[in-house]
Amino acid sequence: MRKAVFAALGLAVLYGCGSEPTRDETKPGVEDRAPASVPSTRPAQPSGSAQPVRPTQIDVNPLKDPKNILSKRSIFFEYDSDRIRDEFRPLLQAHARYLEQHAGAKMLLQGNADERGSREYNLALGQRRAEATKRTLALMGARESQIDAVSLGEEKPRCTEHSETCWAQNRRVDLLHSGEF
Amino acid sequence: MNRRAGGCILPVRMKRAIQHLLAVCLCCIAGAAQGQLTIEITGGGSNQIPVAVLQFAGESVLPTRITDIIEADLLRSGRFRMQYAGGVNPLPTDPTQVNFSEWKTRNADAIVIGGAQQLSRGRYEVRFRLLDVPKQTQIAGVAFTLSSAQVRATAHHIADIIYEKLTGERGVFSTRIAYVVKQNGRFELRIADADGQGAQVALASREPIISPSWSPDGTRLAYVSFERKKPVVYVHSLTTGQRHVVANFRGSNSGPAWSPDGKQLAAVLSKEGGSQLYLVNPDGSNVRRITRSATIDTEPVFSADGRFIYFTSDRGGSPQIYRMGADGGDATRVTFDGEYNVSPRLSPDGKTMAFVSRRDGRFQLAVMDLGSGQVQILTDTQRDESPSFAPNGTMILYATEVGGRGVLAAVSSDGRVKQRLSVQAADVREPAWGPFLGN
Numbered sequence: 001m002r003k004a005v006f007a008a009l010g011l012a013v014l015y016g017c018g019s020e021p022t023r024d025e026t027k028p029g030v031e032d033r034a035p036a037s038v039p040s041t042r043p044a045q046p047s048g049s050a051q052p053v054r055p056t057q058i059d060v061n062p063l064k065d066p067k068n069i070l071s072k073r074s075i076f077f078e079y080d081s082d083r084i085r086d087e088f089r090p091l092l093q094a095h096a097r098y099l100e101q102h103a104g105a106k107m108l109l110q111g112n113a114d115e116r117g118s119r120e121y122n123l124a125l126g127q128r129r130a131e132a133t134k135r136t137l138a139l140m141g142a143r144e145s146q147i148d149a150v151s152l153g154e155e156k157p158r159c160t161e162h163s164e165t166c167w168a169q170n171r172r173v174d175l176l177h178s179g180e181f
Numbered sequence: 182m183n184r185r186a187g188g189c190i191l192p193v194r195m196k197r198a199i200q201h202l203l204a205v206c207l208c209c210i211a212g213a214a215q216g217q218l219t220i221e222i223t224g225g226g227s228n229q230i231p232v233a234v235l236q237f238a239g240e241s242v243l244p245t246r247i248t249d250i251i252e253a254d255l256l257r258s259g260r261f262r263m264q265y266a267g268g269v270n271p272l273p274t275d276p277t278q279v280n281f282s283e284w285k286t287r288n289a290d291a292i293v294i295g296g297a298q299q300l301s302r303g304r305y306e307v308r309f310r311l312l313d314v315p316k317q318t319q320i321a322g323v324a325f326t327l328s329s330a331q332v333r334a335t336a337h338h339i340a341d342i343i344y345e346k347l348t349g350e351r352g353v354f355s356t357r358i359a360y361v362v363k364q365n366g367r368f369e370l371r372i373a374d375a376d377g378q379g380a381q382v383a384l385a386s387r388e389p390i391i392s393p394s395w396s397p398d399g400t401r402l403a404y405v406s407f408e409r410k411k412p413v414v415y416v417h418s419l420t421t422g423q424r425h426v427v428a429n430f431r432g433s434n435s436g437p438a439w440s441p442d443g444k445q446l447a448a449v450l451s452k453e454g455g456s457q458l459y460l461v462n463p464d465g466s467n468v469r470r471i472t473r474s475a476t477i478d479t480e481p482v483f484s485a486d487g488r489f490i491y492f493t494s495d496r497g498g499s500p501q502i503y504r505m506g507a508d509g510g511d512a513t514r515v516t517f518d519g520e521y522n523v524s525p526r527l528s529p530d531g532k533t534m535a536f537v538s539r540r541d542g543r544f545q546l547a548v549m550d551l552g553s554g555q556v557q558i559l560t561d562t563q564r565d566e567s568p569s570f571a572p573n574g575t576m577i578l579y580a581t582e583v584g585g586r587g588v589l590a591a592v593s594s595d596g597r598v599k600q601r602l603s604v605q606a607a608d609v610r611e612p613a614w615g616p617f618l619g620n
Contacts, residue, residue, distance in 0.1 A: 110411075117544060118523040118537060118566060119391050119611070120436045121493055121500055123412060124449065124456035124477040127433045131454060150411040151433045151451075155389035181410060 062098070063177050069094045075133065077171040079114070080125065082132040092133065095175055096140030099147070107142070108181040109133050110174045111151040112158075114167035123153030126173075133173045229259070230347050231288050233266040237295035238274050243305060244329045247297065250336035251343070254354040254376060258344060258575070259598025264289040272296075276312055276319055284314045291320065291347060293339075303329050309339050311346055320346045333379060353571045357615040358578060359383070359393040359402055360589060364607040370404060372419060375571075375614070377602050383417060384424075394437050394446075395615045401463070402613075403427065403437035403446055414448055416463050427465045438482045438490075439463075440507070447471075447481035447490055458492060460508075471509035483507060484527050491515065491525040491534065502536055516549070518556055524567060528574045533594060535568040535577050546579050548594060559596040569614045570594075580610045 062068045075088035084092065099105050111130030113122035130149035138144045159166035234252045255261045264287055273279045274296040284292050295309030310322040321342050327335050334355065341352030353375055362369045368390045373380040384390060388407035395402060400420055405412045412435045417424035428434040432451030439446055443463070450459045450468075458472040458481050471490070472478040477500070480493040484507075491504050494512070499520040505512040516522035521539035528535070531551070538547040540558065546565040549556045564582040571578065571591075576598075578591045583601070587608035591600045603609060 116564075117500075117521060117539065118480065118493065120449065120480045121477065121523050123391075123433060123435050124479045127451045127456050128477060131432075131451070149432060149451075152389075152407065153391075153412070153435075155391065155407060 070098055073175045074172045075175075076168060077129055077173075079167075079171065082125070082128040084132060084136050089136075092136050093140050096137045096142045098177075099137065099142035103143075103146075104178075105146060106178045107137070107147045108176040109147060109149045110156075110176065111149065112156060112170055112172050112174070113151075113154050114170045115154045115157060115162075116167070119153055119155070123151050123155075126151030126153045129171075129173050133175075229262040230290055231262045231264050232291045232293065232343070232347070233264040233284060233287065233289040234293040235266045235269060235295075236272055237297050237307065237309065238272040240295075240297040240307075242299045243297050243307070243332050245332045245336075247307060247332055247336045247339075248293075248295075250333060250376075251293065251340045254337060254340035254352075255343060257376065257600060258352075258354075259593055260344070260348055266292070274308070274310075276310065276317075279312060281312075281314055281317045289314050291343075293343060295339075300326065305329075305332075307335055307339075311343050333374065337374065337376075350575065351573050351617065353573050353575070353614075353617070355618055356572055357399070358589075359395065359611075359613045359615065360580075360609055361390050361393070361611040362604055362607045362609050363389075363587070364604075370402070370417075372402075372615075383419060383422075391611055392436055393611060393613045394439055395613055396439050396463075397441055397443045397616055399616045399618055403439065403463075405435045405437070414446075416446075425465065427463065428459075428461055428468070430468075436480055440483050441485060441487040447483065447492075449479045449481065458490070458509075472505075472512075480524055482525055482527060485529050485531045491527060493523045493525065502534070515551075516556075522547075526568045526570055526577075528570050528594070529572060530574055533574070535570060535579075537565055537568065537579075546577065546581075546592065548577070557596065559592045560590070560599075562590070567611055567613075569612055571614050572617045576614075578612045578614045580612055 062070045065071055069091055072091050075084065075091060099107060109130040111126030113125040127149065130151055134144065134147045134149040137147060157170045159169045232255060234248050236248050240247055252263055256263055273294045279294065292312050292314060293309060294312065295307065297305060297307045299305055304326065306324060306326050308324040311320045313320050323342060325335050337354040340354040344352035344354065356375045357372055358375055359370065359372050362371055366387065368386050368388065369382050370384040370390045370393060371380045372383055383402065386406060386408050391405045393402050393404040400418060402417045402419060403414060404417065405414055412433045413426060414428040414434045414437045415424050416427050427437065427446060428448055428450060430450055430452035434448065434450055436449035437446045445460050445462055448459055448461055449456050455475065456477050456479050457470060458478045459468055459470050461468045474494065474496050476494060476496040478492055478494045481490050483490055488507055489504050490507050491502055493500050494503050497514060501514055501522050502516040502525045503512040504515050516536065519538055519540060522536055524537045526535045534549045534551055536547055536549065537544050538558065543563045544565050545558050545562065546560045546568055547556050547558050562581040566580045568577050568579040574594060576591045576593055578589060580587060581590050582588065587610045589602040589609050589612045592598065
């Protein structure tokens with residue numbers, strides 16, 4: 001409870017007059033530390049001298065490596081649907097494996113909906129999408145206790161035009177790993 | 182837990198001055214000065230009562246022209262036709278000074294006369310009389326003493342008396358509305374008078390605020406805030422500015438709705454998987470589940486007598502409105518026309534349900550006569566949301582979009598009178614019309 005009060009006070013101070021924090025400053029910093037053990041999902045580094053490897057690449061966080069499927073964090077849905085499309089199964093498979101291999105790792109799933117219709121119904125739709133994603137990850141090997149599923153409804157659109165292209169981007173679940181939420 | 186937490190109330194128009202005074206302010210005061218809602222009447226009613234509101238003798242001593250506010254209130258209700266009241270000298274303050282045959286010629290059924298005087302610095306007296314022109318009698322007469330800050334409230338009170346005497350229904354000019362403004366990436370929960378004036382910020386946040394719901398006595402608001410990066414239900418006291426968490430369970434917490442006795446809230450929780458309906462005490466205790474479906478159950482709202490809960494569910498394959506006993510149990514489907522009927526709100530007399538219906542891809546405000554099941558679409562807009570009845574049931578406030586911007590609109594329950602309320606350069610949404618004061 002006390003923590004909650006401090007959080008709210010902190011929020012109030014952040015939003016106080018004069019100081020206008022940038023969007024990034026309000027978020028917890030994302031730590032770019034590599035896991036203690038090297039995960040097997042990390043792409044194998046070429047041995048030998050065929051390809052020069054810069055030293056920094058040795059500790060690349062697989063969750064951040066743009067070449068790693070784990071860096072992909074969004075899956076998308078059809079209108080009024082929570083069905084996981086086949087094209088996103090490999091992505092979920094990779095994240096499920098990561099969670100399975102990192103027992104201490106946590107994940108937050110944020111469900112989203114497009115803007116059409118009621119805000120509360122859309123909140124429920126986003127929740128259903130997040131929960132469908134959670135179930136799928138659990139079936140693929142992650143522990144349910146590692147995953148929280150919440151909804152942001154239509155409140156956090158990635159794209160704000162009133163078009164199907166835009167709406168399709170907003171019907172999504174974002175996958176956030178420890179340190180990112 | 183009852184500590185001040187980020188929410189306090191300040192008049193929007195005061196904020197510039199205060200910004201310079203406070204180095205660090207805990208209250209979250211918005212950036213823009215043009216915070217007031219402006220109102221535009223976009224329709225007209227029939228069977229309007231012709232009324233003339235004369236200037237009050239000596240009203241220029243008041244900081245605001247009180248008869249302008251009274252006239253605007255009456256006009257906005259759509260129930261009156263304002264007759265020309267000028268060209269009278271001297272201004273009458275007593276029925277004996279009124280030339281009734283002139284007002285008969287001017288086609289006024291009723292006239293309002295009055296006077297104002299300064300009692301001391303910042304203290305005033307205002308007297309008004311409502312006169313029946315055909316009968317040449319006084320219908321009402323009241324005197325008020327007031328401070329400069331109370332001119333608007335007094336005007337609304339006078340308009341309420343006039344409205345009630347002439348229509349037989351209680352007026353809503355002294356009630357308040359809550360709504361959310363999104364501007365420059367910030368969200369503000371504001372409380373304003375029913376005419377959109379005197380807006381105060383109850384809560385400001387960088388994260389969304391949705392679903393404000395008034396406690397039946399008008400002293401508290403329940404709402405959903407995303408400030409913890411997920412939907413959490415709060416109850417916020419408007420008198421003290423203090424607030425507390427009502428529901429912050431695993432998953433999402435949303436859709437708070439007060440029971441008519443103010444002793445419990447219905448809410449939507451997903452803590453056991455799926456969005457389901459629960460009852461919870463306003464202090465967050467005694468959480469109990471009242472629906473058990475494998476589908477979405479959301480948007481609960483109590484009937485005015487507290488016996489039923491109406492809610493939205495897609496248990497039949499598409500989102501429709503259902504009704505069940507307030508403690509749960511079997512639900513009966515209420516809406517059948519169309520594939521998308523959501524956001525039920527009940528009229529205070531329990532006879533009418535307002536809701537949002539999708540018709541040909543448009544989301545429109547509709548009303549259903551609960552006796553006959555007959556549905557009437559009230560608007561011709563595309564993106565209506567969040568209906569809310571005035572406490573006398575005559576108007577429905579809702580959110581819609583005009584020119585790519587969120588605005589509030591109000592329509593009479595019969596669809597005849599329409600108004601639009603907007604804040605310049607901001608998105609306005611999630612309106613909730615508050616209860617009668619003193620309930």
